[in-house]
Amino acid sequence: MSSAAEATGAATWSPVQWIGAVMAWIWVGVPFAYGLYQLVLKIPALFG
Known part of the structure; x- marks a missing residue:
């Protein structure tokens, strides 16, 4: 018989x-979060 983990x-x-x-x-999350942070910082310049 196989175990439940093997069956699924x-x-x-x-x-x-x-x-x-x-x-x-x-490795992926830290640079993505930093880039998103920098993007959020630059958003006010689009409307100012």
């Missing part, structure tokens, strides 16, 4: 995979 196709991640996923989100 869900896989468990190792700690190294979790660290990689978190680092990937940081």
Whole structure:
């Protein structure tokens, strides 16, 4: 018999995979957040 995780196709991640996923989100998220912040700062100049 197979387990419920195998039946649904869900896989468990190792700690190294979790660290990689978190680092990937940081790698993308921090520059995106900074760019969005800079864009919000420049919005008043469009109307001023």
